[in-house]
Amino acid sequence: MAFSCMYSAVGDTCVAMNEWAQHPAYKTALDDILPCLDNTTAQETKRVAETVTSQLATVVNSVIANVTNIDFPPEAAPLYFNQSGPLMPYLCNPYNAADLTDRKCADGEVEMSTATEAWKKYVCEVSASGICKTPGRLTPAIYSQMTSAIDVTYGLYRFSPFLLSLGDCSFVRDTFTGIHTNNCPGLRLYTRWVYIGLVLVSVALMLSLIFWIIYARERRHHVYTKKMAAGF
Numbered sequence: 001m002a003f004s005c006m007y008s009a010v011g012d013t014c015v016a017m018n019e020w021a022q023h024p025a026y027k028t029a030l031d032d033i034l035p036c037l038d039n040t041t042a043q044e045t046k047r048v049a050e051t052v053t054s055q056l057a058t059v060v061n062s063v064i065a066n067v068t069n070i071d072f073p074p075e076a077a078p079l080y081f082n083q084s085g086p087l088m089p090y091l092c093n094p095y096n097a098a099d100l101t102d103r104k105c106a107d108g109e110v111e112m113s114t115a116t117e118a119w120k121k122y123v124c125e126v127s128a129s130g131i132c133k134t135p136g137r138l139t140p141a142i143y144s145q146m147t148s149a150i151d152v153t154y155g156l157y158r159f160s161p162f163l164l165s166l167g168d169c170s171f172v173r174d175t176f177t178g179i180h181t182n183n184c185p186g187l188r189l190y191t192r193w194v195y196i197g198l199v200l201v202s203v204a205l206m207l208s209l210i211f212w213i214i215y216a217r218e219r220r221h222h223v224y225t226k227k228m229a230a231g232f
Helices: 002-022 039-068 112-122 140-167 170-182 184-231
Strands: none
Touching: 039 140, 112 140
């Protein structure tokens, strides 16, 4: 009985997962367990994440263009810290600022995943007053601030799609579809085999019990007959 319930539960679970994955607009029992963002909210969240990513990249590039890559005279302090040497490459903005569509990196730009390592060679050694005493475009303090901005920007760019897929349940939906396609058929088959095997074992035990009762009865009858024959 318990296994029959489990067999039914397996089938019902597979059906429920498939229905929920294939018909997201339908009201199902899984909606109460997996609250998901509606499409409008999900798209707005995506737009905000892309906007912030693009704006942070723009701010970083503004610092490169207007501060680190300009050889200011000493009287231009605090913008002057004796910048010198090869110019720093710009950060690749993954989105077009106008419409937030995907953008390919231009020649000479560095990607977010490698920017901190690429910029490390532009860091100079500084004096006690914070002025570069070796060739370079970045002081350690400015480099630290820029890498912090890159970490935030890259984190948004790299992980917001995955987090959004969790929020709108598309990740769960894809997982359920994969389970239904790849695992449910075999699970039903193997469960059915186990169920049939248990039924056969139960029948065999029942027949064994019946045969044992018949054997014991016949043996008692045989012993009784022998005693009766010996008495005569």
